[in-house]
Amino acid sequence: MVNFNGALIAENEVQLSTQNRAFKYGDAIFETIKVVNGKVVFLEDHYFRLMASMRMLRMKIPMEFTLEFLQEEIIKVVKELPESSMYRIRLTIYRKDGGLYTPVTNDIDYIIEGSPLEYTDKEVYKIDVFKDFYNYSGLLSTVKTTNRMLNTLAAVFAEENDLDNCILLNERKGVVEAINGNIFIVKGNVVKTPALTEGCIKGIVRKKVIDIVEKHPDYTIEETAISPFKIQKADEVFITNAIIGIQPVTNYRKKEFSTEITNKIKSSLQLAIVTS
Known part of the structure; x- marks a missing residue:
């Protein structure tokens, strides 16, 4: 399951149009976030970096995009994933469809996806x-x-x-x-x-x-x-x-x-x- 603008949807049911600006112009940003034992690691740092990036790229930040909101939206996804002590979460934010280089709007859509995380340190790197x-x-x-x-x-x-x-x-x-x-x-x-x-x-x-x-x-x-x-x-x-x-x-x-x-x-x- 992925979180698409707040709604939980099966991955194979997510539909992105040919006008998607992340696809056409790379007009998107993302955060890769780690969740350990139900806790979003360094959440505040991720949140403030995300807000700064959205402002720099002149994306419109929705009023509901608080730190608490972001945490809740991430946990919604985690609860739908196979049980694990660690998860990799990716939050992608992109401008809504439309326009050429000049967008028709600075409003945004977002997708939150995740997967169980397992890794071991490599002795030789x-x-x-x-x-x-x-x-x-x-x-x-x-x-x-x-x-x-x-x-x-x-x-x-x-x-x-x-x-x-x-x-x-x-x-x-x-x-x-x-x-x-x-x-x-x-x-x-x-x-x-x-x-x-x-x-x-x-x-x-x-x-x-x-x-x-x-x-x-x-x-x-x-x-x-x-x-x-x-x-x-x-x-x-x-x-x-x-x-x-x-x-x-x-x-x-x-x-x-x-x-x-x-x-x-x-x-x-x-x-x-x-x-x-």
């Missing part, structure tokens, strides 16, 4: 740089729109080359993010991640990790430009997103990374999930 195309380092790149062609091509490249993930670059050939999350590197006691001005998604777990490191007496956080060469020289590398939390990277080309600091930050993040 290999990455490399995807250099065929670049991610533009503008503000729009920080928003989770449904235009994910670059990520799709990078994922195909990763599969073809027996990789677990790829590093995306911007037009200045600086590191932006991974295919499915933000990226951090550790050198000594300094933890670095690409600044938002590099074009990376304004990730929920990215923000949480930055908060964790800022409060830790032994580490320093830097949001900055990072070259692929600096990844080669790093002690540790890890990837973050709302579903996996933190994924340690073990291999980049011929370089092998340790995971000591990464695992410490990962433990702190788990605690933040439990207490949020």
Whole structure:
């Protein structure tokens, strides 16, 4: 079952017209959200990012779109899914049908879909740089729109080359993010991640990790430009997103990374999930 504008409908009964703007123009945004033991993880952060994205894209925010409303709509879907301790939820919001590049309205429709979530950490996790195309380092790149062609091509490249993930670059050939999350590197006691001005998604777990490191007496956080060469020289590398939390990277080309600091930050993040 999916939640289509508040109504629960079987997946095979959902009908989207040929005028759907998410399909025709990528005129849509989405949030990937984790639910653990009936609790929507980092709900407030997802909600405020969603509201900010809708305002940036000049979508009309319905009056009923409160944080409590969003939580109720997500839980409605969860209750219809097979029993599990964890779920992956995707909320997609798009402008209503009609128009060419100029929409006929800024009103929105939404779909909430979900599935039981099971995953295990990979002991060996290999990455490399995807250099065929670049991610533009503008503000729009920080928003989770449904235009994910670059990520799709990078994922195909990763599969073809027996990789677990790829590093995306911007037009200045600086590191932006991974295919499915933000990226951090550790050198000594300094933890670095690409600044938002590099074009990376304004990730929920990215923000949480930055908060964790800022409060830790032994580490320093830097949001900055990072070259692929600096990844080669790093002690540790890890990837973050709302579903996996933190994924340690073990291999980049011929370089092998340790995971000591990464695992410490990962433990702190788990605690933040439990207490949020």
